[in-house]
Amino acid sequence: MKNLNVLVVDDEPGICSGVKRILKNFTVSYPFMDEDRGFQVYESFTGEEALDFIKQSPPDIVLLDNKLPGIQGTEVLDYINKNNRDIIVMIITSYASLELAVKATDQGAYDFIPKPFTPQELKSAMENVTKNIFLRSMTKRLNKEGKEVRFQFLSVLSHELKSPLNAVEGYLRMMQERQAGEQLSDYQQVVERSLQRIKGMRTLIMDLLDLTKIQSDEKDKQYEQVNLADIARSAIESVNPYAIQKELDIRFHEPDQPVSLYSDPNDMEIVMNNLVSNAVKYNYEGGRVDIHLEGTREGARIRVSDTGIGMNQEETARLFKEFVRIKNEKTKNITGSGLGLSIVKQVIDLYGGDIQVKSEPEKGSTFTVFLPTKEEYNAETTSS
Amino acid sequence: MLTDDDVDYLFQMRFYLEQSGFRVVTAESQKQAEEVLQSTRPDLAIYDLMMETEDSGFILSYKTRRQYPDVPIIIATAVASETGVSFSLNSEQEQKWIKADLYLEKGIRKEQMVKEINKLLNR
Numbered sequence: 001m002k003n004l005n006v007l008v009v010d011d012e013p014g015i016c017s018g019v020k021r022i023l024k025n026f027t028v029s030y031p032f033m034d035e036d037r038g039f040q041v042y043e044s045f046t047g048e049e050a051l052d053f054i055k056q057s058p059p060d061i062v063l064l065d066n067k068l069p070g071i072q073g074t075e076v077l078d079y080i081n082k083n084n085r086d087i088i089v090m091i092i093t094s095y096a097s098l099e100l101a102v103k104a105t106d107q108g109a110y111d112f113i114p115k116p117f118t119p120q121e122l123k124s125a126m127e128n129v130t131k132n133i134f135l136r137s138m139t140k141r142l143n144k145e146g147k148e149v150r151f152q153f154l155s156v157l158s159h160e161l162k163s164p165l166n167a168v169e170g171y172l173r174m175m176q177e178r179q180a181g182e183q184l185s186d187y188q189q190v191v192e193r194s195l196q197r198i199k200g201m202r203t204l205i206m207d208l209l210d211l212t213k214i215q216s217d218e219k220d221k222q223y224e225q226v227n228l229a230d231i232a233r234s235a236i237e238s239v240n241p242y243a244i245q246k247e248l249d250i251r252f253h254e255p256d257q258p259v260s261l262y263s264d265p266n267d268m269e270i271v272m273n274n275l276v277s278n279a280v281k282y283n284y285e286g287g288r289v290d291i292h293l294e295g296t297r298e299g300a301r302i303r304v305s306d307t308g309i310g311m312n313q314e315e316t317a318r319l320f321k322e323f324v325r326i327k328n329e330k331t332k333n334i335t336g337s338g339l340g341l342s343i344v345k346q347v348i349d350l351y352g353g354d355i356q357v358k359s360e361p362e363k364g365s366t367f368t369v370f371l372p373t374k375e376e377y378n379a380e381t382t383s384s
Numbered sequence: 385m386l387t388d389d390d391v392d393y394l395f396q397m398r399f400y401l402e403q404s405g406f407r408v409v410t411a412e413s414q415k416q417a418e419e420v421l422q423s424t425r426p427d428l429a430i431y432d433l434m435m436e437t438e439d440s441g442f443i444l445s446y447k448t449r450r451q452y453p454d455v456p457i458i459i460a461t462a463v464a465s466e467t468g469v470s471f472s473l474n475s476e477q478e479q480k481w482i483k484a485d486l487y488l489e490k491g492i493r494k495e496q497m498v499k500e501i502n503k504l505l506n507r
Contacts, residue, residue, distance in 0.1 A: 167392035
């Protein structure tokens, strides 16, 4: 059995000894590994100690507390990012600073584990990490053999595009060979499903076009003062047929003062359309959607809340990645490309803004977008 | 046993397999498939690759092999080789960690699928 070296960096001695105890006889087996993996746990009580340890003998995994007495966890993370990119960092964090932890995953931490954690939580986290370490090493090996493994955008994209094509092709073949009967009416469901799949594919293509649009050159952008209320109204209009079907109550809380932003109207449409249509799509029948706009000197704030199926914390954390669709019983019959929110995020990043999501399963979600006014955005980019 | 998160694929494949004289049990996810496997030993299993996770099909294959070493397994996927994802059962190394007997693209004709199934069942 091979051991993975784990360094726990936490000023609470209880955490270190807890981790040691939990991982002592714990091993991970993964379908593709020839051997099980165990864990050898080391401890550092400060960030400084941790850096010394890492310099001398880089471990495979670092469990890192955010709050440390001397230098902070983020500095240790920075060091690892710069010097030991192979080390997998898990942030240990109290629930109160969960937001920080999510941010840390953007800065290169692999994941986070909230404190206090149960033995089971730690074990399943370590299982994931082990799997990841193994897959990474395998990818490296395959690359060395001259094989290109890109489990990335293109492959997922081709998967997403080919699935509906296969489905429609299959249905057409059924009709061509008259598999289900001689009458056209025998194929009602077959035609219905084909149309559904084509619709899904169209959505995906439209989203892809959006994606290329926002990735296009700055010089192609057409900036103007955009009235966000207009954009909101047209977004509501475009989802209205669907909202009526679901008997949703969409309320647009129009601000007293017009809220405008110097921006490309296409970009604003992308943001608004995606947020509003998600609020409709993932809502329960008879639910509500609330859209608030707020303008300040610093920028514009858009808030879209729904009373829909919501998400748990783990789902929320993955939400803005490409092709992430939250798959569960509740979302089974909802179609989507899995690109919408990653596109929204890219647009918002382009404007130097930010997007926050608060969500509770079965209660609903609230997305809050802040977009700074252009001057501020300029000032910020030139000063940094 | 047929497992796929694409309900249309499931519907069509079930239709053809039943027409070809097979009895079909279906599952729409890795989780559901694992539940089915607890109580049912299929004569042959067909798994989609990407379901809840990118490697659901691999994991199902592994678990099936461990529980029922003799059950032939087909992985059918829309993940395409032309984009650089190169899984196959051609190299010894891949055979070692992909616990399936056959790795197929979903686009193959249904008759071909029936042929491959019969081959694995030694009919």
